[in-house]
Amino acid sequence: MSTPTIAPTARQPGTATARKGAIELRQVRKTYGEVVAVDRLDLSIQPGEFVTLLGPSGSGKTTTMMMVAGFEEHTSGSVMIDGAPVDSLPPRERNLGVVFQNYALFPHMSARENVEFALRMRRVPKAESRRRADDALDRVGLAGLGGRKPRQLSGGQQQRVALARALVFNPAALLLDEPMAALDKRLREHMQEEIKALQKSLGISVLFVTHDQDEAMAMSDRIVVMKDGRIVQSGPPEEVYNHPVTDWVASFLGDTNLIPATVISREGGEAVVDLGGLGAGRVRDRGARGDKYAVSIRPEHLTFRVAPGRENSGTGELVSSTNLGATIRHRIMAGGRELQLRELSSNGGAAGQPAGATVHVGWDADKAQLLVLEG
Amino acid sequence: MAQATLARARPGAGGPPSGAPPKRRRRAGWLLLLAPVVVFDVLLFLTPLGKLIGSSFTGGAYARVLADPLVTRSLVNTLSIALTSTAVTVVLGYVIALVLWRSGTVMRVILFAVVLLPFWTGILVKNFAWAVLLQDNGLVNGFLHNIGLINAPLPLLHNRFAVIVGMVHCLLPYAVFPIFSSLAAIDGRLALAARSLGAREAAVFRRITLPLSAPGISAAGLLVFIISTGFFITPVVMGGPGDMMIANEIDYYARQLTDFPGAAALAVILTVLVSIIAAVYQRVLKAGGQHETL
Numbered sequence: 001m002s003t004p005t006i007a008p009t010a011r012q013p014g015t016a017t018a019r020k021g022a023i024e025l026r027q028v029r030k031t032y033g034e035v036v037a038v039d040r041l042d043l044s045i046q047p048g049e050f051v052t053l054l055g056p057s058g059s060g061k062t063t064t065m066m067m068v069a070g071f072e073e074h075t076s077g078s079v080m081i082d083g084a085p086v087d088s089l090p091p092r093e094r095n096l097g098v099v100f101q102n103y104a105l106f107p108h109m110s111a112r113e114n115v116e117f118a119l120r121m122r123r124v125p126k127a128e129s130r131r132r133a134d135d136a137l138d139r140v141g142l143a144g145l146g147g148r149k150p151r152q153l154s155g156g157q158q159q160r161v162a163l164a165r166a167l168v169f170n171p172a173a174l175l176l177d178e179p180m181a182a183l184d185k186r187l188r189e190h191m192q193e194e195i196k197a198l199q200k201s202l203g204i205s206v207l208f209v210t211h212d213q214d215e216a217m218a219m220s221d222r223i224v225v226m227k228d229g230r231i232v233q234s235g236p237p238e239e240v241y242n243h244p245v246t247d248w249v250a251s252f253l254g255d256t257n258l259i260p261a262t263v264i265s266r267e268g269g270e271a272v273v274d275l276g277g278l279g280a281g282r283v284r285d286r287g288a289r290g291d292k293y294a295v296s297i298r299p300e301h302l303t304f305r306v307a308p309g310r311e312n313s314g315t316g317e318l319v320s321s322t323n324l325g326a327t328i329r330h331r332i333m334a335g336g337r338e339l340q341l342r343e344l345s346s347n348g349g350a351a352g353q354p355a356g357a358t359v360h361v362g363w364d365a366d367k368a369q370l371l372v373l374e375g
Numbered sequence: 376m377a378q379a380t381l382a383r384a385r386p387g388a389g390g391p392p393s394g395a396p397p398k399r400r401r402r403a404g405w406l407l408l409l410a411p412v413v414v415f416d417v418l419l420f421l422t423p424l425g426k427l428i429g430s431s432f433t434g435g436a437y438a439r440v441l442a443d444p445l446v447t448r449s450l451v452n453t454l455s456i457a458l459t460s461t462a463v464t465v466v467l468g469y470v471i472a473l474v475l476w477r478s479g480t481v482m483r484v485i486l487f488a489v490v491l492l493p494f495w496t497g498i499l500v501k502n503f504a505w506a507v508l509l510q511d512n513g514l515v516n517g518f519l520h521n522i523g524l525i526n527a528p529l530p531l532l533h534n535r536f537a538v539i540v541g542m543v544h545c546l547l548p549y550a551v552f553p554i555f556s557s558l559a560a561i562d563g564r565l566a567l568a569a570r571s572l573g574a575r576e577a578a579v580f581r582r583i584t585l586p587l588s589a590p591g592i593s594a595a596g597l598l599v600f601i602i603s604t605g606f607f608i609t610p611v612v613m614g615g616p617g618d619m620m621i622a623n624e625i626d627y628y629a630r631q632l633t634d635f636p637g638a639a640a641l642a643v644i645l646t647v648l649v650s651i652i653a654a655v656y657q658r659v660l661k662a663g664g665q666h667e668t669l
Contacts, residue, residue, distance in 0.1 A: 069567075069569050069571055070570075070571075071570075071571075091567070091568070091570040091571045092571070092572070092573045092574060092575065094571075096571060097571070098568065098571040100564050100567070100568060101564075102562075102564070104562060104564035104565050104568040105568075106565060106568075106569075106582075106583060107587070108586050108587060117569065117572050117574075117582075118572035118573050121572060121574050121578060122573055132550070165568075165572065166572075169572070169573070238535050249461075282530035358533065
């Protein structure tokens, strides 16, 4: 069954994979006895798209990936790759490259043998498979290290081997399960950029699983936020970050000021709200419906003003200012609520103000988001 | 730097008069703790062993036993029976370990009990039980006769086959446990990775599971072989006259011939032979399977 992928070496980026790698999940559901791990999930990944499943542990993101890879069988629904259902196909026939959390490199094989494995399974002639493995190692920056055993490689190098191994057979798409979890912060940021660049040059679609929101923001074309086996929100990183639909999404992706709000009117993408002690507000409205509402303003979108405004503003007392290096975090008591304001240290701004001083703050209407308070 | 370390090292090595007593006393305390073991070992192991080796060199014992055709016969028997039962035990043990490894919690507990049961049963009991099963009018021959497969009973007892059956049964736990523990140490995601890369189950086994459990196999092989060279009861209960092993020969020299130097010489020969084989085995493994040891 395994189609021998002999013709295009992985050298030519983008060409062979032009219209390949569409993944679609339709009403996919997975239950373990009584427990629902993934609940009627609809998800579609376009060819060449980098989609991240982001959620806390237990949100069903890894289970979803395992179902796409074929390691877990879904209870109901359907998984399609390039338009064809793969529900009854074993993992080896799905033609997907998988990178595991701890890389799962074969410890008894050299880096090259690891990379060659998929080619050997596809009965690619020895000389060609060796050449392609070396090409793949070259592409991830490991030229000359093919003879090393995984334990002789650093964490970052091991991850590169895992990437080369998952890419060498020209898979339809790449599945990455928290691949950066074991790396230190600096290396992690470096690898994020490298993986992103590699993905772009190959034009391959990626399904990425992580609980790290910075990673999701940095790498994704689209973030799919999951909670309790369901998709809560899906969209480009900036949109999910700037316009979360619920308070849970807002606080899962970074810090935010959540101000309970009473909706007075909503029209044309804008809502007029009563923010209690902070007075009237005019904020972005993306049509989320619920019983209770709040307005979310990111700390960096809150700014100091010289005078009090009529709306989208507040006046209060500066509680504290903490220098975090690149930014300064101010805490302000205004309208009976503690607000967080973050500004660049280079701004200087109200940094000179002593604690206890009276300050005015405000925000732009399009930087504040009306969202549903989840209970 | 070197001087500093030297200077610091001196008090510990030479010991200033004031600091020495407590340190020396602590050391003496540790030695005192070792004393029971040392006394026990010297009295009950080293002394008899020394006496045995000493007596084996009296009265031309080696020349005498090596000239005995029964001795050479039993030595050859020992090696061939031990090697055969080791091979059978390791293969069977691997299969059992594999099933144990793959099965769920409940099944695993049951299987472990089944594997451990013979471990806790006396060897005599096990061998006589097999004798009951394998004798001419025993369960196995009876069953085969009843279903019409045979007319006359098969010779299942008092031969080489029976000895190996009896020994394998006793030896199995020694193979199952090392192999199982090396299987259990394999990261389950390796198999997933192999499958995602296009491997069928057979390829996963041959290229991932088998090579990664090789340390367990070699440990099991050595352990089982060493134990199997010392079998004494099984050849007596289940073997024929031609299946006597070296332990039976030692018994014969000691009790029938009351030739204690001869018996001692045989024991030394067995020990040396097994040690040589074990050393060669480990050397070969180290040379051939360097990549297996993690």
